Amino acid sequence: EYIAHSPKDIALHIRREVKRHEFEEIIEEKLKNTLALIDKALKDAELEANQIDRVLLVGGSTRSPIVWDLVTQHMGQEPHIEIDPDAAVALGAAVQAGIIAGEEIDAILVDVTPMSLGIAAAEISFAGQLIPDQFAPLIRRNTTIPVQHSKVFSTIYPGQDKIHIQVYQGEEETASDNVLLGDFFIEDLKPNREMELTDVTVNFSLDINAILDVTVIERKTGKEVRKQLKASRQRLSSQDIASSQAKIAAVYEQDEIDEDDETGEIDDLSIEIDPGTKALLERAIKILSKENLSADLASKISVTVEKIKDSLAEDDSEQTELYCDELIDWLIEAEE
Structure with a gap:
């Protein structure tokens, strides 16, 4: 080209x-x-x-x-x-090559990871709200490599037998604001805790060649899953993305102006959004820009967001929660 x-x-x-x-x-x-x-x-x-x-x-x-x-x-x-x-660049590369090859080097050259590495996880707020799409770092930025770190995570709801592992690189608190390195599913999970919840250990191993090995171990059975990470790059059209994101962005307006067609009066409507719902809507914005997202699924996500917007305006917390559950289902489908 x-x-x-x-x-x-x-x-x-x-x-x-x-x-x-x-x-x-x-x-x-x-x-x-x-x-x-x-x-x-x-x-x-x-x-x-x-x-x-x-x-x-x-x-x-x-x-x-x-x-x-x-x-x-x-x-x-x-x-x-x-x-x-x-010459400094060439000499540094030569020293690093010698270290990798196992040669005796009369110098100490320490390599570190430039960005944090972790996965997307959900957190429970003090109010009991589920906050999805939170970045959980396993290897922090500037950690000397090679390095290996593990952390235990749990399923969200009773009887959940599948989890979606999404590996990100970056420093943003919202996982989807970082760079997606790859993702995969862990299926047929066996509960090991009360309420039929399952613990899994996620292990990150980063070697001197900057190769990240992700291993997920089911705590009850000891079953291990290790996957190669891949990510596609195809995107929706710019028109589809702009249209859908504009609908979602409207939810964040603290003062929404409604114009009455007959009288021309303007009503000032204040919408308060709890952190969990806000994080979910932010996640929807990111998903709408996801590679290979079908127009049909993008439409379903946008329509559900509109429903959330309406229920928020009506201060109907129960209906909002139902629509949020519906949106989560669409987002999970979009991530598969």
Whole structure:
């Protein structure tokens, strides 16, 4: 795939001289992100810029004068130039390759995971409300690898014999706001607790090659399930997504304006949404953008959201709960 083609569909080569100020404008967002990452690294290390002894620039892009100037200003000191930015990358890669190969290396190179890894889980609020789509990290960001962590999770309702494991990478509290690495189902669960609930142990093992091995162990039988994670990339049309998301977004309006057709009067209607219902609606927004979601299922989700909206406006908590249960069923179907 090429940027430009000739009328005969031949790939064209484009050459253009870019002035420095033009180049700096093009990479402005990258420069801002660089400074944000510096601040993030300092925060993680619980240090201030003035506590850093030396600043080293690594990578060919740091040869740009704008990078040098911004880092100098941000850190309060000029970077050291005794290390070749390009050679530093190559040497670091060589050392890492030696460690992986089992060679004796006269240096310590510690690798960490850049983002947290975890699964989507439901939580029970103090008010007894079920809050779905919560991110439960098993391996935190900046954890040295290789690493292995386990956590015990339980089914939600009595007799539940299937759970949906969704593995995410990121830092957002709402699971679906993070990057989905993959998902799979665990079926034929056997209860091991009162009220026919089932405990499972979810184990994450991240090796030095950044390969994540997810194992789910049923506590009662000891049955293990280990799956390869896959994710598709096909999406709904932009029109379908915009239409459905607009309907759901209306639920969040604290003041909804209803115009009377006959009198032209405007009524101010305040809708209060509990955290559980709000989280469910946020989850619906994400699902509507899910790959391979059928138009029929998207319509069912949108219609149910409208029902929730109406019941909230009428302050009918029982009906709202029924519609929320209906929406959960549609969302589970969409995630299968």
